[in-house]
Amino acid sequence: PTLKMTKSNLIFRQLFDKDTSTYTYLLGCAETKAAIIIDPVLECVERDLKLVNELGLNLIYGVNTHVHADHVTGTGQIKKTLPNCKSVLGANSGGKADLYLKDGDKLSFGNLTMESRSTPGHTDGCSTYILHDQRVVFTGDALLIRGCGRTDFQQGCAKTLYNSVHSKIFSLPSDYKLYPAHDYKGMSVTTVGEEKLYNPRLTKTVDEFVQIMDNLNLAYPKRIDVSVPANLVCGIQD
Numbered sequence: 001p002t003l004k005m006t007k008s009n010l011i012f013r014q015l016f017d018k019d020t021s022t023y024t025y026l027l028g029c030a031e032t033k034a035a036i037i038i039d040p041v042l043e044c045v046e047r048d049l050k051l052v053n054e055l056g057l058n059l060i061y062g063v064n065t066h067v068h069a070d071h072v073t074g075t076g077q078i079k080k081t082l083p084n085c086k087s088v089l090g091a092n093s094g095g096k097a098d099l100y101l102k103d104g105d106k107l108s109f110g111n112l113t114m115e116s117r118s119t120p121g122h123t124d125g126c127s128t129y130i131l132h133d134q135r136v137v138f139t140g141d142a143l144l145i146r147g148c149g150r151t152d153f154q155q156g157c158a159k160t161l162y163n164s165v166h167s168k169i170f171s172l173p174s175d176y177k178l179y180p181a182h183d184y185k186g187m188s189v190t191t192v193g194e195e196k197l198y199n200p201r202l203t204k205t206v207d208e209f210v211q212i213m214d215n216l217n218l219a220y221p222k223r224i225d226v227s228v229p230a231n232l233v234c235g236i237q238d
């Protein structure tokens with residue numbers, strides 16, 4: 001039998017900011033070089049744009065999964081260097097952007113297409129982005145590896161988050177790879193199947209989940225007072 005090889009046309013880079021434990025993702029179309037960046041961090045923009053340049057990519061969208069509370073997005077700074085790059089946010093985020101995506105909307109770059117799914121609960125405007133052909137998902141703070149985003153500020157609601165993850169992420173095929181916006185334990189990727197089996201919060205009943213989330217007792221993010229106002233205007237701070 002002949003072995004059919006499929007060449008992925010996705011250029012994929014996972015980047016990390018160790019100060020805030022934030023993952024940024026650079027995604028490019030190998031055929032056209034059109035690219036997007038998901039959840040860039042202000043302090044890492046120079047690193048990220050150097051990589052964009054080295055890979056010969058044309059960055060057309062700076063996408064945020066939500067209005068972050070722990071760091072300032074790099075989207076505003078990127079737009080200063082690359083004025084043709086458009087900022088993108090979820091339609092329910094309450095933040096300012098060039099383009100808003102609502103549940104089910106598609107964003108294309110080159111020959112690649114990304115679906116936006118609304119996954120509120122950590123914040124109202126949280127979005128999860130899916131590339132079905134490549135079977136990869138960017139969950140923002142809705143789902144973290146063996147965890148999830150906190151629900152104690154910024155319109156957070158544990159029940160809403162539980163329903164979002166179960167209906168919009170756990171309904172995907174088991175082998176889809178999940179890439180979160182943060183990791184605090186040294187992990188980098190998981191799958192739908194793994195999280196449905198091993199996520200210590202989201203495998204519980206909704207009532208147990210609410211109990212867990214109500215008792216996390218996490219300290220507020222150190223930079224919340226600076227980050228939220230800046231991210232509501234896409235990180236531009238003139």
Ligand SMILES: N[C@@H](CCC(=O)N[C@@H](CSS)C(=O)NCC(=O)O)C(=O)O
Binds near residue numbers: 147223
């Ligand atoms: N110590 C960090 C903030 C850590 C934190 O609260 N992370 C958030 C995502 S960023 S708002 C979260 O949802 N964590 C969930 C968890 O279970 O840890 C700082 O000071 O910035």
